[in-house]
Amino acid sequence: MRRIVSYILIGLGVFALALGLLLRFYAYPKLAKIPLDIDNTSVAQGSGITALVIEEVDDVPTPEIRHDLSLTSTTHVTGDLTEPQVVENGDVAAWVEATKTVDDTSGILVDASLRELCLDRHSAEAVACESQYISVQEGQRITTDPNTVQQPGLNFKFPFDTEKRSYQYYDLSLRTTREARFDGEDTVKGLDVYRFVAENGPTKVDSQEVPGSLIGEDDQPSVTVDRYYSNTRTMWVEPATGALIAVEDKGEQELVAPGRNPGEGTTVYDGTMRLNDKTVDANVREAKDNTGRLSLLTVWPTVLWIAGGVLIVVGLLMLLLPRRRQAG
Structure with a gap:
Protein backbone atom coordinates (compact mmCIF):
# COMPACT_ATOMS: atom_id res chain seq x y z
CA MET A 1 0.00 0.00 0.00
CA ARG A 2 2.84 2.36 0.89
CA ARG A 3 4.47 1.77 -2.50
CA ILE A 4 1.21 2.57 -4.29
CA VAL A 5 0.79 5.83 -2.36
CA SER A 6 4.39 6.75 -3.19
CA TYR A 7 3.81 6.30 -6.92
CA ILE A 8 0.58 8.30 -6.72
CA LEU A 9 2.36 11.20 -4.99
CA ILE A 10 5.22 11.15 -7.50
CA GLY A 11 2.74 11.05 -10.39
CA LEU A 12 0.77 13.99 -8.97
CA GLY A 13 4.02 15.90 -8.47
CA VAL A 14 5.15 15.34 -12.05
CA PHE A 15 1.69 16.37 -13.29
CA ALA A 16 1.83 19.60 -11.24
CA LEU A 17 5.29 20.44 -12.60
CA ALA A 18 4.21 19.77 -16.17
CA LEU A 19 1.01 21.81 -15.78
CA GLY A 20 2.99 24.72 -14.36
CA LEU A 21 5.40 24.62 -17.29
CA LEU A 22 2.47 24.44 -19.73
CA LEU A 23 0.73 27.47 -18.20
CA ARG A 24 3.84 29.64 -17.97
CA PHE A 25 5.69 28.82 -21.18
CA TYR A 26 2.89 27.81 -23.56
CA ALA A 27 -0.39 29.36 -22.45
CA TYR A 28 1.07 32.67 -21.20
CA PRO A 29 2.81 33.66 -24.47
CA LYS A 30 -0.38 32.84 -26.38
CA LEU A 31 -2.74 34.77 -24.10
CA ALA A 32 -0.58 37.73 -22.96
CA LYS A 33 -1.14 39.72 -26.15
CA ILE A 34 -2.48 43.18 -26.88
CA PRO A 35 -5.91 43.02 -28.57
CA LEU A 36 -6.52 43.33 -32.29
CA ASP A 37 -9.93 45.00 -31.98
CA ILE A 38 -9.19 47.68 -29.38
CA ASP A 39 -11.74 50.49 -29.03
CA ASN A 40 -10.65 52.88 -26.29
CA THR A 41 -11.20 56.57 -25.53
CA SER A 42 -9.13 58.60 -23.05
CA VAL A 43 -9.45 62.23 -22.03
CA ALA A 44 -6.75 64.60 -20.76
CA GLN A 45 -7.43 68.04 -19.36
CA GLY A 46 -5.49 71.09 -18.23
CA SER A 47 -6.05 74.68 -17.15
CA GLY A 48 -4.05 77.91 -17.03
CA ILE A 49 -2.54 77.04 -20.39
CA THR A 50 -0.97 79.34 -22.98
CA ALA A 51 -1.64 78.16 -26.55
CA LEU A 52 -1.68 79.33 -30.13
CA VAL A 53 -5.17 79.19 -31.65
CA ILE A 54 -6.33 79.84 -35.20
CA GLU A 55 -9.59 81.76 -35.40
CA GLU A 56 -11.55 82.84 -38.46
CA VAL A 57 -11.60 86.65 -38.67
CA ASP A 58 -13.59 87.90 -41.67
CA ASP A 59 -13.19 84.40 -43.15
CA VAL A 60 -9.41 84.65 -42.83
CA PRO A 61 -7.57 82.15 -40.55
CA THR A 62 -5.83 84.35 -37.98
CA PRO A 63 -3.31 83.02 -35.43
CA GLU A 64 -3.48 84.38 -31.90
CA ILE A 65 -1.68 83.50 -28.68
CA ARG A 66 -4.14 83.12 -25.81
CA HIS A 67 -3.51 82.68 -22.11
CA ASP A 68 -5.20 81.01 -19.16
CA LEU A 69 -7.04 78.52 -21.35
CA SER A 70 -8.74 75.33 -20.21
CA LEU A 71 -8.12 72.58 -22.76
CA THR A 72 -9.54 69.10 -23.27
CA SER A 73 -7.70 66.51 -25.37
CA THR A 74 -9.63 63.42 -26.49
CA THR A 75 -7.81 60.39 -27.88
CA HIS A 76 -9.62 57.51 -29.56
CA VAL A 77 -7.69 54.31 -30.36
CA THR A 78 -9.19 51.62 -32.60
CA GLY A 79 -7.91 48.46 -34.24
CA ASP A 80 -7.41 48.17 -38.00
CA LEU A 81 -8.30 44.59 -38.97
CA THR A 82 -7.67 45.28 -42.68
CA GLU A 83 -3.89 45.58 -42.31
CA PRO A 84 -2.37 42.57 -44.17
CA GLN A 85 -0.16 41.57 -41.22
CA VAL A 86 -3.13 41.41 -38.86
CA VAL A 87 -4.39 37.84 -38.66
CA GLU A 88 -6.34 35.98 -36.01
CA ASN A 89 -3.98 34.52 -33.37
CA GLY A 90 -1.10 36.38 -35.04
CA ASP A 91 1.65 38.42 -33.41
CA VAL A 92 0.96 41.83 -35.01
CA ALA A 93 -1.78 44.37 -34.26
CA ALA A 94 -2.55 47.59 -36.15
CA TRP A 95 -3.88 50.51 -34.11
CA VAL A 96 -5.22 53.87 -35.27
CA GLU A 97 -5.00 56.86 -32.92
CA ALA A 98 -7.06 60.03 -33.45
CA THR A 99 -6.44 62.95 -31.08
CA LYS A 100 -7.99 66.41 -30.95
CA THR A 101 -7.47 69.19 -28.43
CA VAL A 102 -10.01 71.98 -28.04
CA ASP A 103 -10.45 75.13 -25.97
CA ASP A 104 -13.26 74.43 -23.50
CA THR A 105 -14.64 77.98 -23.67
CA SER A 106 -14.65 78.72 -27.39
CA GLY A 107 -14.62 75.19 -28.78
CA ILE A 108 -11.78 76.20 -31.12
CA LEU A 109 -9.57 73.34 -32.26
CA VAL A 110 -6.08 73.85 -30.84
CA ASP A 111 -4.35 70.72 -32.12
CA ALA A 112 -5.16 67.45 -33.87
CA SER A 113 -3.36 64.38 -35.15
CA LEU A 114 -4.12 61.04 -36.74
CA ARG A 115 -1.73 58.12 -37.03
CA GLU A 116 -1.58 54.40 -37.57
CA LEU A 117 1.13 51.91 -36.72
CA CYS A 118 1.62 48.21 -36.19
CA LEU A 119 2.66 46.70 -32.86
CA ASP A 120 4.25 43.48 -31.70
CA ARG A 121 1.45 42.00 -29.59
CA HIS A 122 3.88 40.72 -26.94
CA SER A 123 6.48 43.51 -26.53
CA ALA A 124 4.14 46.39 -27.57
CA GLU A 125 6.96 47.81 -29.71
CA ALA A 126 6.23 49.18 -33.17
CA VAL A 127 7.00 47.03 -36.18
CA ALA A 128 7.07 47.84 -39.90
CA CYS A 129 3.86 47.48 -41.89
CA GLU A 130 2.03 48.82 -44.95
CA SER A 131 -0.57 50.90 -43.09
CA GLN A 132 1.73 53.09 -40.97
CA TYR A 133 1.36 56.87 -41.35
CA ILE A 134 1.29 60.16 -39.46
CA ASP A 145 8.69 52.47 -46.76
CA PRO A 146 6.62 49.47 -45.55
CA ASN A 147 9.84 47.73 -44.50
CA THR A 148 10.87 50.62 -42.22
CA VAL A 149 9.48 51.21 -38.74
CA GLN A 150 8.09 54.73 -38.92
CA GLN A 151 7.24 55.20 -35.22
CA PRO A 152 9.76 53.01 -33.38
CA GLY A 153 9.78 52.01 -29.73
CA LEU A 154 6.80 51.96 -27.39
CA ASN A 155 3.77 54.08 -28.28
CA PHE A 156 0.60 53.11 -26.42
CA LYS A 157 1.70 50.87 -23.55
CA PHE A 158 4.65 49.14 -21.94
CA PRO A 159 5.39 45.41 -22.37
CA PHE A 160 3.82 42.71 -20.25
CA ASP A 161 5.93 42.17 -17.11
CA THR A 162 7.37 45.67 -17.28
CA GLU A 163 10.79 45.85 -15.64
CA LYS A 164 12.38 48.54 -13.47
CA ARG A 165 14.57 49.90 -16.25
CA SER A 166 14.55 52.44 -19.05
CA TYR A 167 12.57 51.96 -22.26
CA GLN A 168 12.51 53.81 -25.57
CA TYR A 169 9.21 55.67 -25.97
CA TYR A 170 8.14 57.35 -29.22
CA ASP A 171 7.43 61.09 -29.19
CA LEU A 172 5.07 62.22 -31.97
CA SER A 173 6.27 65.84 -31.82
CA LEU A 174 9.96 64.89 -32.03
CA ARG A 175 9.27 62.07 -34.52
CA THR A 176 11.79 59.92 -32.70
CA THR A 177 12.17 57.96 -29.49
CA ARG A 178 13.31 59.28 -26.15
CA GLU A 179 14.30 57.46 -22.97
CA ALA A 180 11.54 56.72 -20.50
CA ARG A 181 13.49 56.07 -17.31
CA PHE A 182 12.18 54.15 -14.33
CA ASP A 183 11.51 56.71 -11.58
CA GLY A 184 10.21 54.55 -8.73
CA GLU A 185 7.17 52.67 -7.48
CA ASP A 186 3.89 54.40 -6.75
CA THR A 187 0.18 53.83 -6.12
CA VAL A 188 -2.69 55.18 -8.22
CA LYS A 189 -6.16 54.80 -6.70
CA GLY A 190 -5.04 51.74 -4.74
CA LEU A 191 -3.24 50.10 -7.68
CA ASP A 192 0.51 49.43 -7.44
CA VAL A 193 2.32 50.96 -10.41
CA TYR A 194 5.76 51.86 -11.73
CA ARG A 195 6.49 55.49 -12.56
CA PHE A 196 8.44 56.37 -15.72
CA VAL A 197 9.64 59.81 -16.81
CA ALA A 198 10.61 60.87 -20.36
CA GLU A 199 12.19 64.31 -20.72
CA ASN A 200 13.66 66.42 -23.49
CA GLY A 201 15.01 69.93 -23.39
CA PRO A 202 14.31 72.56 -26.06
CA THR A 203 14.60 70.77 -29.41
CA LYS A 204 14.06 72.22 -32.87
CA VAL A 205 11.19 70.35 -34.51
CA ASP A 206 10.17 72.57 -37.41
CA SER A 207 10.68 75.78 -39.38
CA GLN A 208 7.66 77.78 -40.48
CA GLU A 209 6.55 81.13 -41.76
CA VAL A 210 4.41 83.22 -39.40
CA PRO A 211 3.08 86.80 -39.38
CA GLY A 212 5.64 89.16 -37.90
CA SER A 213 3.00 90.52 -35.53
CA LEU A 214 2.78 87.10 -33.86
CA ILE A 215 6.36 87.35 -32.57
CA GLY A 216 6.48 91.09 -31.90
CA GLU A 217 7.89 92.15 -35.27
CA ASP A 218 4.95 94.22 -36.51
CA ASP A 219 6.96 95.81 -39.31
CA GLN A 220 7.49 92.42 -40.98
CA PRO A 221 4.55 90.89 -42.86
CA SER A 222 6.03 87.42 -42.34
CA VAL A 223 9.05 85.86 -40.67
CA THR A 224 10.55 82.38 -40.98
CA VAL A 225 11.04 81.02 -37.47
CA ASP A 226 12.19 77.82 -35.82
CA ARG A 227 9.76 76.03 -33.55
CA TYR A 228 11.30 74.53 -30.41
CA TYR A 229 9.63 71.92 -28.24
CA SER A 230 10.37 70.69 -24.72
CA ASN A 231 8.36 68.24 -22.69
CA THR A 232 8.31 66.10 -19.57
CA ARG A 233 5.98 63.12 -19.75
CA THR A 234 5.31 61.13 -16.57
CA MET A 235 3.64 57.75 -16.98
CA TRP A 236 2.24 55.48 -14.27
CA VAL A 237 2.34 51.89 -15.54
CA GLU A 238 0.73 48.73 -14.16
CA PRO A 239 3.71 46.34 -14.50
CA ALA A 240 1.98 42.98 -15.07
CA THR A 241 0.02 44.23 -18.10
CA GLY A 242 2.15 47.23 -19.10
CA ALA A 243 -0.99 49.38 -19.25
CA LEU A 244 -0.77 53.16 -18.88
CA ILE A 245 -2.89 54.05 -15.86
CA ALA A 246 -2.20 57.78 -15.56
CA VAL A 247 -0.24 60.20 -17.75
CA GLU A 248 0.92 63.79 -17.25
CA ASP A 249 2.42 65.92 -20.03
CA LYS A 250 4.16 69.17 -19.10
CA GLY A 251 5.22 70.90 -22.30
CA GLU A 252 6.38 74.14 -23.84
CA GLN A 253 6.78 75.37 -27.42
CA GLU A 254 8.30 78.61 -28.66
CA LEU A 255 8.92 80.32 -31.96
CA VAL A 256 12.51 81.53 -32.28
CA ALA A 257 13.27 84.21 -34.86
CA PRO A 258 16.63 84.44 -36.69
CA GLY A 259 19.37 85.81 -34.45
CA ARG A 260 17.72 84.57 -31.25
CA ASN A 261 18.34 81.52 -29.11
CA PRO A 262 15.93 79.05 -27.48
CA GLY A 263 14.50 80.74 -24.41
CA GLU A 264 14.44 84.10 -26.17
CA GLY A 265 11.54 83.33 -28.48
CA THR A 266 7.76 83.71 -28.34
CA THR A 267 5.95 81.09 -26.27
CA VAL A 268 3.09 79.54 -28.24
CA TYR A 269 2.35 76.72 -25.80
CA ASP A 270 2.98 76.34 -22.09
CA GLY A 271 0.92 74.02 -19.94
CA THR A 272 0.28 70.68 -18.28
CA MET A 273 -2.28 68.10 -19.41
CA ARG A 274 -3.30 65.08 -17.33
CA LEU A 275 -5.62 62.15 -17.89
CA ASN A 276 -8.83 63.01 -16.03
CA ASP A 277 -10.26 61.03 -13.11
CA LYS A 278 -12.86 59.25 -15.23
CA THR A 279 -10.19 57.92 -17.57
CA VAL A 280 -7.85 56.92 -14.74
CA ASP A 281 -10.68 55.13 -12.90
CA ALA A 282 -11.51 53.16 -16.06
CA ASN A 283 -7.82 52.28 -16.56
CA VAL A 284 -7.54 51.05 -12.97
CA ARG A 285 -10.63 48.83 -13.29
CA GLU A 286 -9.43 47.31 -16.56
CA ALA A 287 -5.92 46.72 -15.20
CA LYS A 288 -7.27 44.93 -12.13
CA ASP A 289 -9.44 42.69 -14.32
CA ASN A 290 -6.54 41.86 -16.62
CA THR A 291 -4.01 41.24 -13.84
CA GLY A 292 -6.49 38.86 -12.22
CA ARG A 293 -6.68 36.82 -15.40
CA LEU A 294 -2.92 36.93 -15.99
CA SER A 295 -2.21 35.76 -12.43
CA LEU A 296 -3.56 32.35 -13.41
CA LEU A 297 -0.66 32.16 -15.86
CA THR A 298 2.05 33.77 -13.71
CA VAL A 299 1.34 33.05 -10.03
CA TRP A 300 -0.20 29.59 -10.31
CA PRO A 301 2.74 28.04 -12.18
CA THR A 302 5.00 28.91 -9.22
CA VAL A 303 2.48 27.39 -6.82
CA LEU A 304 2.27 24.25 -8.96
CA TRP A 305 6.07 23.93 -9.17
CA ILE A 306 6.44 24.18 -5.39
CA ALA A 307 3.58 21.77 -4.73
CA GLY A 308 4.86 19.36 -7.39
CA GLY A 309 8.36 19.40 -5.96
CA VAL A 310 7.07 18.69 -2.46
CA LEU A 311 4.89 15.81 -3.67
CA ILE A 312 7.78 14.22 -5.56
CA VAL A 313 10.16 14.49 -2.59
CA VAL A 314 7.58 13.01 -0.20
CA GLY A 315 6.81 10.23 -2.64
CA LEU A 316 10.49 9.36 -3.12
CA LEU A 317 11.11 9.39 0.64
CA MET A 318 8.20 7.01 1.20
CA LEU A 319 9.48 4.78 -1.58
CA LEU A 320 13.16 4.73 -0.65
CA LEU A 321 13.23 4.84 3.15
CA PRO A 322 13.16 1.37 4.78
CA ARG A 323 9.91 0.42 6.41
CA ARG A 324 9.92 -0.07 10.15
CA ARG A 325 9.57 -3.69 11.24
CA GLN A 326 6.46 -4.40 13.22
CA ALA A 327 6.99 -5.90 16.70
CA GLY A 328 6.26 -9.64 16.79
Whole structure:
Protein backbone atom coordinates (compact mmCIF):
# COMPACT_ATOMS: atom_id res chain seq x y z
CA MET A 1 0.00 0.00 0.00
CA ARG A 2 2.84 2.36 0.89
CA ARG A 3 4.47 1.77 -2.50
CA ILE A 4 1.21 2.57 -4.29
CA VAL A 5 0.79 5.83 -2.36
CA SER A 6 4.39 6.75 -3.19
CA TYR A 7 3.81 6.30 -6.92
CA ILE A 8 0.58 8.30 -6.72
CA LEU A 9 2.36 11.20 -4.99
CA ILE A 10 5.22 11.15 -7.50
CA GLY A 11 2.74 11.05 -10.39
CA LEU A 12 0.77 13.99 -8.97
CA GLY A 13 4.02 15.90 -8.47
CA VAL A 14 5.15 15.34 -12.05
CA PHE A 15 1.69 16.37 -13.29
CA ALA A 16 1.83 19.60 -11.24
CA LEU A 17 5.29 20.44 -12.60
CA ALA A 18 4.21 19.77 -16.17
CA LEU A 19 1.01 21.81 -15.78
CA GLY A 20 2.99 24.72 -14.36
CA LEU A 21 5.40 24.62 -17.29
CA LEU A 22 2.47 24.44 -19.73
CA LEU A 23 0.73 27.47 -18.20
CA ARG A 24 3.84 29.64 -17.97
CA PHE A 25 5.69 28.82 -21.18
CA TYR A 26 2.89 27.81 -23.56
CA ALA A 27 -0.39 29.36 -22.45
CA TYR A 28 1.07 32.67 -21.20
CA PRO A 29 2.81 33.66 -24.47
CA LYS A 30 -0.38 32.84 -26.38
CA LEU A 31 -2.74 34.77 -24.10
CA ALA A 32 -0.58 37.73 -22.96
CA LYS A 33 -1.14 39.72 -26.15
CA ILE A 34 -2.48 43.18 -26.88
CA PRO A 35 -5.91 43.02 -28.57
CA LEU A 36 -6.52 43.33 -32.29
CA ASP A 37 -9.93 45.00 -31.98
CA ILE A 38 -9.19 47.68 -29.38
CA ASP A 39 -11.74 50.49 -29.03
CA ASN A 40 -10.65 52.88 -26.29
CA THR A 41 -11.20 56.57 -25.53
CA SER A 42 -9.13 58.60 -23.05
CA VAL A 43 -9.45 62.23 -22.03
CA ALA A 44 -6.75 64.60 -20.76
CA GLN A 45 -7.43 68.04 -19.36
CA GLY A 46 -5.49 71.09 -18.23
CA SER A 47 -6.05 74.68 -17.15
CA GLY A 48 -4.05 77.91 -17.03
CA ILE A 49 -2.54 77.04 -20.39
CA THR A 50 -0.97 79.34 -22.98
CA ALA A 51 -1.64 78.16 -26.55
CA LEU A 52 -1.68 79.33 -30.13
CA VAL A 53 -5.17 79.19 -31.65
CA ILE A 54 -6.33 79.84 -35.20
CA GLU A 55 -9.59 81.76 -35.40
CA GLU A 56 -11.55 82.84 -38.46
CA VAL A 57 -11.60 86.65 -38.67
CA ASP A 58 -13.59 87.90 -41.67
CA ASP A 59 -13.19 84.40 -43.15
CA VAL A 60 -9.41 84.65 -42.83
CA PRO A 61 -7.57 82.15 -40.55
CA THR A 62 -5.83 84.35 -37.98
CA PRO A 63 -3.31 83.02 -35.43
CA GLU A 64 -3.48 84.38 -31.90
CA ILE A 65 -1.68 83.50 -28.68
CA ARG A 66 -4.14 83.12 -25.81
CA HIS A 67 -3.51 82.68 -22.11
CA ASP A 68 -5.20 81.01 -19.16
CA LEU A 69 -7.04 78.52 -21.35
CA SER A 70 -8.74 75.33 -20.21
CA LEU A 71 -8.12 72.58 -22.76
CA THR A 72 -9.54 69.10 -23.27
CA SER A 73 -7.70 66.51 -25.37
CA THR A 74 -9.63 63.42 -26.49
CA THR A 75 -7.81 60.39 -27.88
CA HIS A 76 -9.62 57.51 -29.56
CA VAL A 77 -7.69 54.31 -30.36
CA THR A 78 -9.19 51.62 -32.60
CA GLY A 79 -7.91 48.46 -34.24
CA ASP A 80 -7.41 48.17 -38.00
CA LEU A 81 -8.30 44.59 -38.97
CA THR A 82 -7.67 45.28 -42.68
CA GLU A 83 -3.89 45.58 -42.31
CA PRO A 84 -2.37 42.57 -44.17
CA GLN A 85 -0.16 41.57 -41.22
CA VAL A 86 -3.13 41.41 -38.86
CA VAL A 87 -4.39 37.84 -38.66
CA GLU A 88 -6.34 35.98 -36.01
CA ASN A 89 -3.98 34.52 -33.37
CA GLY A 90 -1.10 36.38 -35.04
CA ASP A 91 1.65 38.42 -33.41
CA VAL A 92 0.96 41.83 -35.01
CA ALA A 93 -1.78 44.37 -34.26
CA ALA A 94 -2.55 47.59 -36.15
CA TRP A 95 -3.88 50.51 -34.11
CA VAL A 96 -5.22 53.87 -35.27
CA GLU A 97 -5.00 56.86 -32.92
CA ALA A 98 -7.06 60.03 -33.45
CA THR A 99 -6.44 62.95 -31.08
CA LYS A 100 -7.99 66.41 -30.95
CA THR A 101 -7.47 69.19 -28.43
CA VAL A 102 -10.01 71.98 -28.04
CA ASP A 103 -10.45 75.13 -25.97
CA ASP A 104 -13.26 74.43 -23.50
CA THR A 105 -14.64 77.98 -23.67
CA SER A 106 -14.65 78.72 -27.39
CA GLY A 107 -14.62 75.19 -28.78
CA ILE A 108 -11.78 76.20 -31.12
CA LEU A 109 -9.57 73.34 -32.26
CA VAL A 110 -6.08 73.85 -30.84
CA ASP A 111 -4.35 70.72 -32.12
CA ALA A 112 -5.16 67.45 -33.87
CA SER A 113 -3.36 64.38 -35.15
CA LEU A 114 -4.12 61.04 -36.74
CA ARG A 115 -1.73 58.12 -37.03
CA GLU A 116 -1.58 54.40 -37.57
CA LEU A 117 1.13 51.91 -36.72
CA CYS A 118 1.62 48.21 -36.19
CA LEU A 119 2.66 46.70 -32.86
CA ASP A 120 4.25 43.48 -31.70
CA ARG A 121 1.45 42.00 -29.59
CA HIS A 122 3.88 40.72 -26.94
CA SER A 123 6.48 43.51 -26.53
CA ALA A 124 4.14 46.39 -27.57
CA GLU A 125 6.96 47.81 -29.71
CA ALA A 126 6.23 49.18 -33.17
CA VAL A 127 7.00 47.03 -36.18
CA ALA A 128 7.07 47.84 -39.90
CA CYS A 129 3.86 47.48 -41.89
CA GLU A 130 2.03 48.82 -44.95
CA SER A 131 -0.57 50.90 -43.09
CA GLN A 132 1.73 53.09 -40.97
CA TYR A 133 1.36 56.87 -41.35
CA ILE A 134 1.29 60.16 -39.46
CA SER A 135 -1.09 63.03 -40.17
CA VAL A 136 -0.75 66.29 -38.22
CA GLN A 137 -2.23 68.53 -40.92
CA GLU A 138 -5.64 67.93 -42.44
CA GLY A 139 -5.41 66.14 -45.77
CA GLN A 140 -1.68 65.37 -45.45
CA ARG A 141 -0.23 62.00 -44.51
CA ILE A 142 3.41 61.25 -43.88
CA THR A 143 4.22 57.70 -44.92
CA THR A 144 7.38 55.67 -45.20
CA ASP A 145 8.69 52.47 -46.76
CA PRO A 146 6.62 49.47 -45.55
CA ASN A 147 9.84 47.73 -44.50
CA THR A 148 10.87 50.62 -42.22
CA VAL A 149 9.48 51.21 -38.74
CA GLN A 150 8.09 54.73 -38.92
CA GLN A 151 7.24 55.20 -35.22
CA PRO A 152 9.76 53.01 -33.38
CA GLY A 153 9.78 52.01 -29.73
CA LEU A 154 6.80 51.96 -27.39
CA ASN A 155 3.77 54.08 -28.28
CA PHE A 156 0.60 53.11 -26.42
CA LYS A 157 1.70 50.87 -23.55
CA PHE A 158 4.65 49.14 -21.94
CA PRO A 159 5.39 45.41 -22.37
CA PHE A 160 3.82 42.71 -20.25
CA ASP A 161 5.93 42.17 -17.11
CA THR A 162 7.37 45.67 -17.28
CA GLU A 163 10.79 45.85 -15.64
CA LYS A 164 12.38 48.54 -13.47
CA ARG A 165 14.57 49.90 -16.25
CA SER A 166 14.55 52.44 -19.05
CA TYR A 167 12.57 51.96 -22.26
CA GLN A 168 12.51 53.81 -25.57
CA TYR A 169 9.21 55.67 -25.97
CA TYR A 170 8.14 57.35 -29.22
CA ASP A 171 7.43 61.09 -29.19
CA LEU A 172 5.07 62.22 -31.97
CA SER A 173 6.27 65.84 -31.82
CA LEU A 174 9.96 64.89 -32.03
CA ARG A 175 9.27 62.07 -34.52
CA THR A 176 11.79 59.92 -32.70
CA THR A 177 12.17 57.96 -29.49
CA ARG A 178 13.31 59.28 -26.15
CA GLU A 179 14.30 57.46 -22.97
CA ALA A 180 11.54 56.72 -20.50
CA ARG A 181 13.49 56.07 -17.31
CA PHE A 182 12.18 54.15 -14.33
CA ASP A 183 11.51 56.71 -11.58
CA GLY A 184 10.21 54.55 -8.73
CA GLU A 185 7.17 52.67 -7.48
CA ASP A 186 3.89 54.40 -6.75
CA THR A 187 0.18 53.83 -6.12
CA VAL A 188 -2.69 55.18 -8.22
CA LYS A 189 -6.16 54.80 -6.70
CA GLY A 190 -5.04 51.74 -4.74
CA LEU A 191 -3.24 50.10 -7.68
CA ASP A 192 0.51 49.43 -7.44
CA VAL A 193 2.32 50.96 -10.41
CA TYR A 194 5.76 51.86 -11.73
CA ARG A 195 6.49 55.49 -12.56
CA PHE A 196 8.44 56.37 -15.72
CA VAL A 197 9.64 59.81 -16.81
CA ALA A 198 10.61 60.87 -20.36
CA GLU A 199 12.19 64.31 -20.72
CA ASN A 200 13.66 66.42 -23.49
CA GLY A 201 15.01 69.93 -23.39
CA PRO A 202 14.31 72.56 -26.06
CA THR A 203 14.60 70.77 -29.41
CA LYS A 204 14.06 72.22 -32.87
CA VAL A 205 11.19 70.35 -34.51
CA ASP A 206 10.17 72.57 -37.41
CA SER A 207 10.68 75.78 -39.38
CA GLN A 208 7.66 77.78 -40.48
CA GLU A 209 6.55 81.13 -41.76
CA VAL A 210 4.41 83.22 -39.40
CA PRO A 211 3.08 86.80 -39.38
CA GLY A 212 5.64 89.16 -37.90
CA SER A 213 3.00 90.52 -35.53
CA LEU A 214 2.78 87.10 -33.86
CA ILE A 215 6.36 87.35 -32.57
CA GLY A 216 6.48 91.09 -31.90
CA GLU A 217 7.89 92.15 -35.27
CA ASP A 218 4.95 94.22 -36.51
CA ASP A 219 6.96 95.81 -39.31
CA GLN A 220 7.49 92.42 -40.98
CA PRO A 221 4.55 90.89 -42.86
CA SER A 222 6.03 87.42 -42.34
CA VAL A 223 9.05 85.86 -40.67
CA THR A 224 10.55 82.38 -40.98
CA VAL A 225 11.04 81.02 -37.47
CA ASP A 226 12.19 77.82 -35.82
CA ARG A 227 9.76 76.03 -33.55
CA TYR A 228 11.30 74.53 -30.41
CA TYR A 229 9.63 71.92 -28.24
CA SER A 230 10.37 70.69 -24.72
CA ASN A 231 8.36 68.24 -22.69
CA THR A 232 8.31 66.10 -19.57
CA ARG A 233 5.98 63.12 -19.75
CA THR A 234 5.31 61.13 -16.57
CA MET A 235 3.64 57.75 -16.98
CA TRP A 236 2.24 55.48 -14.27
CA VAL A 237 2.34 51.89 -15.54
CA GLU A 238 0.73 48.73 -14.16
CA PRO A 239 3.71 46.34 -14.50
CA ALA A 240 1.98 42.98 -15.07
CA THR A 241 0.02 44.23 -18.10
CA GLY A 242 2.15 47.23 -19.10
CA ALA A 243 -0.99 49.38 -19.25
CA LEU A 244 -0.77 53.16 -18.88
CA ILE A 245 -2.89 54.05 -15.86
CA ALA A 246 -2.20 57.78 -15.56
CA VAL A 247 -0.24 60.20 -17.75
CA GLU A 248 0.92 63.79 -17.25
CA ASP A 249 2.42 65.92 -20.03
CA LYS A 250 4.16 69.17 -19.10
CA GLY A 251 5.22 70.90 -22.30
CA GLU A 252 6.38 74.14 -23.84
CA GLN A 253 6.78 75.37 -27.42
CA GLU A 254 8.30 78.61 -28.66
CA LEU A 255 8.92 80.32 -31.96
CA VAL A 256 12.51 81.53 -32.28
CA ALA A 257 13.27 84.21 -34.86
CA PRO A 258 16.63 84.44 -36.69
CA GLY A 259 19.37 85.81 -34.45
CA ARG A 260 17.72 84.57 -31.25
CA ASN A 261 18.34 81.52 -29.11
CA PRO A 262 15.93 79.05 -27.48
CA GLY A 263 14.50 80.74 -24.41
CA GLU A 264 14.44 84.10 -26.17
CA GLY A 265 11.54 83.33 -28.48
CA THR A 266 7.76 83.71 -28.34
CA THR A 267 5.95 81.09 -26.27
CA VAL A 268 3.09 79.54 -28.24
CA TYR A 269 2.35 76.72 -25.80
CA ASP A 270 2.98 76.34 -22.09
CA GLY A 271 0.92 74.02 -19.94
CA THR A 272 0.28 70.68 -18.28
CA MET A 273 -2.28 68.10 -19.41
CA ARG A 274 -3.30 65.08 -17.33
CA LEU A 275 -5.62 62.15 -17.89
CA ASN A 276 -8.83 63.01 -16.03
CA ASP A 277 -10.26 61.03 -13.11
CA LYS A 278 -12.86 59.25 -15.23
CA THR A 279 -10.19 57.92 -17.57
CA VAL A 280 -7.85 56.92 -14.74
CA ASP A 281 -10.68 55.13 -12.90
CA ALA A 282 -11.51 53.16 -16.06
CA ASN A 283 -7.82 52.28 -16.56
CA VAL A 284 -7.54 51.05 -12.97
CA ARG A 285 -10.63 48.83 -13.29
CA GLU A 286 -9.43 47.31 -16.56
CA ALA A 287 -5.92 46.72 -15.20
CA LYS A 288 -7.27 44.93 -12.13
CA ASP A 289 -9.44 42.69 -14.32
CA ASN A 290 -6.54 41.86 -16.62
CA THR A 291 -4.01 41.24 -13.84
CA GLY A 292 -6.49 38.86 -12.22
CA ARG A 293 -6.68 36.82 -15.40
CA LEU A 294 -2.92 36.93 -15.99
CA SER A 295 -2.21 35.76 -12.43
CA LEU A 296 -3.56 32.35 -13.41
CA LEU A 297 -0.66 32.16 -15.86
CA THR A 298 2.05 33.77 -13.71
CA VAL A 299 1.34 33.05 -10.03
CA TRP A 300 -0.20 29.59 -10.31
CA PRO A 301 2.74 28.04 -12.18
CA THR A 302 5.00 28.91 -9.22
CA VAL A 303 2.48 27.39 -6.82
CA LEU A 304 2.27 24.25 -8.96
CA TRP A 305 6.07 23.93 -9.17
CA ILE A 306 6.44 24.18 -5.39
CA ALA A 307 3.58 21.77 -4.73
CA GLY A 308 4.86 19.36 -7.39
CA GLY A 309 8.36 19.40 -5.96
CA VAL A 310 7.07 18.69 -2.46
CA LEU A 311 4.89 15.81 -3.67
CA ILE A 312 7.78 14.22 -5.56
CA VAL A 313 10.16 14.49 -2.59
CA VAL A 314 7.58 13.01 -0.20
CA GLY A 315 6.81 10.23 -2.64
CA LEU A 316 10.49 9.36 -3.12
CA LEU A 317 11.11 9.39 0.64
CA MET A 318 8.20 7.01 1.20
CA LEU A 319 9.48 4.78 -1.58
CA LEU A 320 13.16 4.73 -0.65
CA LEU A 321 13.23 4.84 3.15
CA PRO A 322 13.16 1.37 4.78
CA ARG A 323 9.91 0.42 6.41
CA ARG A 324 9.92 -0.07 10.15
CA ARG A 325 9.57 -3.69 11.24
CA GLN A 326 6.46 -4.40 13.22
CA ALA A 327 6.99 -5.90 16.70
CA GLY A 328 6.26 -9.64 16.79
